Structure formats: structure tokens, C-alpha cells
Amino acid sequence: MTGKQCSSSSIRYLNQSEAVALDQDLFNEYKFSVDQLMELAGLSVAMAVAKVYPPSLYKSSLIVCGPGNNGGDGLVAARHMKLFGYKVAVHYPKRTPRPLYENLLHQCKNFGVDIVEQLPHPKDLINDYNILVDALFGFSFKPPVRDELKPALDALLDSGLPVCSVDIPSGWDVENGPNTDRALKPALLISLSAPKLCAKPEFLGDAKHYLGGRFLPLGIITKYKLNLPPYLEQEQVVQLSC
Amino acid sequence: MTGKQCSSSSIRYLNQSEAVALDQDLFNEYKFSVDQLMELAGLSVAMAVAKVYPPSLYKSSLIVCGPGNNGGDGLVAARHMKLFGYKVAVHYPKRTPRPLYENLLHQCKNFGVDIVEQLPHPKDLINDYNILVDALFGFSFKPPVRDELKPALDALLDSGLPVCSVDIPSGWDVENGPNTDRALKPALLISLSAPKLCAKPEFLGDAKHYLGGRFLPLGIITKYKLNLPPYLEQEQVVQLSC
Numbered sequence: 186m187t188g189k190q191c192s193s194s195s196i197r198y199l200n201q202s203e204a205v206a207l208d209q210d211l212f213n214e215y216k217f218s219v220d221q222l223m224e225l226a227g228l229s230v231a232m233a234v235a236k237v238y239p240p241s242l243y244k245s246s247l248i249v250c251g252p253g254n255n256g257g258d259g260l261v262a263a264r265h266m267k268l269f270g271y272k273v274a275v276h277y278p279k280r281t282p283r284p285l286y287e288n289l290l291h292q293c294k295n296f297g298v299d300i301v302e303q304l305p306h307p308k309d310l311i312n313d314y315n316i317l318v319d320a321l322f323g324f325s326f327k328p329p330v331r332d333e334l335k336p337a338l339d340a341l342l343d344s345g346l347p348v349c350s351v352d353i354p355s356g357w358d359v360e361n362g363p364n365t366d367r368a369l370k371p372a373l374l375i376s377l378s379a380p381k382l383c384a385k386p387e388f389l390g391d392a393k394h395y396l397g398g399r400f401l402p403l404g405i406i407t408k409y410k411l412n413l414p415p416y417l418e419q420e421q422v423v424q425l426s427c
Numbered sequence: 428m429t430g431k432q433c434s435s436s437s438i439r440y441l442n443q444s445e446a447v448a449l450d451q452d453l454f455n456e457y458k459f460s461v462d463q464l465m466e467l468a469g470l471s472v473a474m475a476v477a478k479v480y481p482p483s484l485y486k487s488s489l490i491v492c493g494p495g496n497n498g499g500d501g502l503v504a505a506r507h508m509k510l511f512g513y514k515v516a517v518h519y520p521k522r523t524p525r526p527l528y529e530n531l532l533h534q535c536k537n538f539g540v541d542i543v544e545q546l547p548h549p550k551d552l553i554n555d556y557n558i559l560v561d562a563l564f565g566f567s568f569k570p571p572v573r574d575e576l577k578p579a580l581d582a583l584l585d586s587g588l589p590v591c592s593v594d595i596p597s598g599w600d601v602e603n604g605p606n607t608d609r610a611l612k613p614a615l616l617i618s619l620s621a622p623k624l625c626a627k628p629e630f631l632g633d634a635k636h637y638l639g640g641r642f643l644p645l646g647i648i649t650k651y652k653l654n655l656p657p658y659l660e661q662e663q664v665v666q667l668s669c
Contacts, residue, residue, distance in 0.1 A: 215537055216530040220462035232661045269661055288458040295457055296644045399510060402538045419474045419511055
């Protein structure tokens with residue numbers, strides 16, 4: 186079973202404030218902990234990456250993690266990718282001093298994930314890695330990019346390696362997509378829980394698009410008038426476009 | 428991919444104190460939260476149940492949850508089983524007044540899981556359900572069964588329905604297996620993280636046996652000299668016996 190489904194015509198895409206509100210509903214109304222949903226989200230990211238770029242062919246991965254929840258999803262994905270057989274490195278330049286994030290990083294280290302403090306020149310990444318995972322900015326992103334995170338974004342922009350973006354291609358406008366001359370071109374986007382406006386086909390071009398984060402109750406699906414494709418059997422991801 | 432693998436000859440089975448110590452290592456040394464591991468464990472339980480008893484054929488399920496972590500795994504499994512397409516009911520006679528458990532129950536209710544306060548006579552369960560999930564007692568269990576939980580155990584013993592046990596068939600000795608005349612005969616056992624001694628083939632007979640809880644780092648596998656079968660690709664469960 187591949188969870189493959191190649192239609193995205195009837196999907197409803199969330200704007201930024203809907204994405205924020207849906208997230209808050211999960212925590213406030215459904216009383217999920219961040220730990221729970223981040224674990225499921227990160228697992229689904231790792232699964233989508235492994236379906237498109239299997240570790241047998243793309244052995245060495247670098248996960249670029251930002252300071253927020255998107256970066257946390259990346260830290261979880263890194264640990265599961267390690268369990269799936271990848272060689273995994275994490276670059277996490279701006280760390281959030283909260284126990285959950287510190288523990289997720291601790292887990293990565295203790296699972297044998299390399300922590301890369303200083304990135305090489307973007308053009309040299311291809312010597313060490315086969316794929317990049319972009320967990321830098323999520324649906325709360327508002328420009329401009331802070332100076333201290335520019336080298337991380339440059340790595341994603343200029344390496345020439347396939348980039349797998351978590352929920353939002355970093356640097357993109359959450360609603361209007363790649364609206365700068367120097368915008369990221371992800372090879373794979375994994376939307377979490379529901380796609381945001383920037384995940385529309387006209388923005389993604391020929392990037393592959395998966396949906397993960399299989400944890401939405403019917404109440405949320407109804408409230409936000411989501412029209413999500415069905416997940417197959419026990420799959421935690423479903424492909425939205427080919 | 429089924430994750431099928433029909434050999435368990437070289438598996439090492441944990442005794443009770445090793446199971447407790449391994450669990451403590453995950454929390455203390457690897458700094459996992461209960462939320463994280465319970466989410467992954469419960470998800471893998473739901474996946475194994477759905478592989479053996481697919482919701483298309485076994486639509487209606489009852490999850491019997493005990494007061495400890497085994498019951499928490501059951502509450503998580505109930506939510507994922509609902510997402511997989513089952514009609515799901517939970518019986519949770521002795522509730523733990525801790526936020527995590529209260530929130531897991533809240534999530535079940537808000538995902539459309541029925542909470543059954545009073546069980547019918549065990550022989551009548553077959554009128555309402557197709558399968559039972561036994562999340563009553565886990566690897567910390569020491570006899571005797573408390574009076575207030577006996578009706579829940581009787582339901583598992585006497586319904587005539589297939590019983591899927593989470594980690595330990597309830598009422599069994601964690602090391603010596605079914606050592607009473609009136610012992611549960613599960614149809615499926617899902618061992619979590621690593622099988623305990625009671626999961627040896629001589630105790631399980633013709634029950635199907637899966638391993639779930641794919642979250643052990645190499646350090647734990649080495650420390651406890653585990654010889655776990657490989658999980659296939661991104662599978663979260665692996666079959667140990669057919």
C-alpha cells in the first residue's frame with residue numbers, strides 16, 4: 186500500500202489564521218499535548234520522506250530545524266528517520282529553551298543523530314548528504330527571515346539537493362507561496378493535518394505533495410470544512426499529487 | 428507490506444524487573460515523555476489489531492482499559508482505531524486521576540468513542556462487538572486481581588470473542604504465563620518495545636504475536652541484549668509468529 190492518490194482538485198486550503206486556530210483547537214478543545222501531536226506529525230514526515238526518498242537510495246540526510254514547532258517536528262522526524270535506516274544529521278541553529286525541545290534534541294543525540302553546529306558552504310552539502318529536510322519555518326512564519334537563520338535557509342536554497350519541506354516551504358508566504366525571486370523549490374512537501382494555501386498546485390509545480398498528521402477528529406474536519414482525501418488502511422500519510 | 432515475519436526462535440524475552448528497568452531508562456536516560464511513548468505504543472496496537480482484524484470485517488470493537496499505562500495505551504489505541512474506521516467503545520472502570528489519562532479519555536469522547544460505564548453479561552458482548560482489546564494489566568501486574576476489576580477481566584475471559592492483548596494477556600503472570608485454571612486465551616498479543624517472558628511460544632499457543640512500539644535506541648537494544656526482528660521499511664509493527 187502506498188497511500189497514493191493523485192487528485193487535489195477539491196481540497197480546501199487553510200489560510201494562516203485558520204491554521205493557527207485549528208492548531209489551538211487541538212490543544213484547547215481536544216486537550217492534546219504538543220508531545221503527542223509532534224510525535225505523530227514528525228513520524229508522518231519521516232514516513233513520507235522514506236516513501237519518496239528511501240534510505241536504500243538516499244542514505245544520508247540533513248534535517249534543518251527552526252526554533253518553533255516546525256523545528257520540533259523536524260527533530261521527531263530525525264529520530265524516526267534514524268530508526269528507518271538513514272544516516273541522519275540535524276542542524277538546529279536557534280534552539281528553544283523549553284524542556285520538550287531540549288528533550289527532543291537529547292533523544293536525537295542518544296539515537297545517534299549527528300548534530301551539525303556549523304554548516305559547510307551550501308554547494309558543499311552535496312558531498313555529505315543525499316537529501317535535506319526543511320523544518321525551518323512553519324505556518325506561523327512572517328517575513329523577514331532573521332539574520333541568524335539566513336545561513337540555514339541558504340543551505341536549503343543553494344545546495345542543489347532535493348528538499349523535503351515540512352508543512353510550509355521555508356521562506357514562502359503561508360498564503361501566497363513563493364513570492365520572492367529567490368524562493369525555495371522543494372521536491373516534496375508534507376502538509377500536516379491540512380494543507381495551507383501555499384500548498385496549492387500552482388505554487389508547488391512538479392513537487393510531490395503528501396498529507397500527514399492523521400489526528401484530526403470529525404469535529405475539526407466539519408468546523409473547518411476540510412475535504413481531506415481518505416488515508417488508506419493504517420497509513421499515516423496520503424499522497425495528494427504525483 | 429505486511430511486516431510479516433514468522434520466526435521467534437532467537438528472541439530474548441524480558442523478565443519483569445528488566446521490563447520495568449527498560450521503561451525507566453526510556454524516561455530517565457532518553458528523556459521521553461509518557462505522552463510520546465504512549466502515543467507510539469497505542470498507534471502500533473491499533474495497527475496490529477487492524478492488520479489481523481480489519482475494520483471492514485470486524486467493525487465493532489470494545490477496548491477494556493485498566494488504571495495504569497497499559498490502560499493508557501488502550502485509550503490511545505481506541506482513538507487511532509476510530510480513525511481507522513472501527514466503531515469503538517471503551518470500558519474504563521478504574522480511572523487514574525492524572526491529567527494525561529483524563530486528556531486521553533477526553534480525546535476518545537471527542538473522537539466519537541463510546542464510553543461504556545456498565546458492561547453487559549460477558550456472554551452478551553457478542554451481540555454488540557466483534558473484537559475485544561485487552562488493555563487491563565501490563566508488565567507491572569502482580570496478582571491478585573482487585574475486586575473492582577474482576578468484571579472487566581470476566582468480560583475478556585468469557586465473551587467468546589477474539590481478544591487482542593496489549594503487551595501482557597491480563598491476569599497472566601508476566602514471567603510464567605497462564606498459571607491459573609481460568610486464564611485468558613488471547614487471539615493476538617501485541618508486545619510493546621520487547622516481548623516479556625510470558626510471550627514465549629509455549630504460552631501463546633496458536634495466538635498471533637506482533638511486536639510494536641518502534642522506539643528503542645541502539646543503546647537500549649545493546650544494554651538488554653535484545654535480539655529484535657527488523658521492522659520493514661516504515662512499518663510500526665512486525666509479526667513474530669503466524
